Amino acid sequence: MFTVTSAAAQQIREAASASGAQEMALRIAARVDPDGSVQYGMGFDDPNEEDMKLDLEGVAVVIADEYQELLDEIVLDYVELQPGEFNFIFIDGRQSGDAPEPAPTGGGGCSSGGCSGGGCGSTGRTH
Secondary structure (H helix, E strand, O other): OOEEOHHHHHHHHHHHHHHOOOOOEEEEEEEEOOOOOEEEEEEEEOOOOOOEEEEEOOEEEEEOHHHHHHHOOEEEEEEEEEOOEEEEEEEEOOOOOOOOOEEOOOOOOOEOOEOOOOEEEOOOOOO
């Protein structure tokens, strides 16, 4: 199942508040590029009846049926990548080894300002 860390949830709530999206859910999507890498996207959206609806760390998350398999065992986190540079990362919990590696995000994602402006995502966002 897709999960969200408490750090990511806090940043998402702050971004929703800053952009007036408190009543919206966070939509998560993913796609596989021709080279096999996975691109992730996220943004505030209204849920559809057919979406998987989750309440994770107090954040309403929706995932369309077509993305559920790609997002199984993925963790959304908010971390400091370099001193003073914070970003959302997607971690694939299916990878073997002692510590999960961040899943490729296409070099995008939300900057240290969070999801202000109503959405965030990586290059190749699917919505």
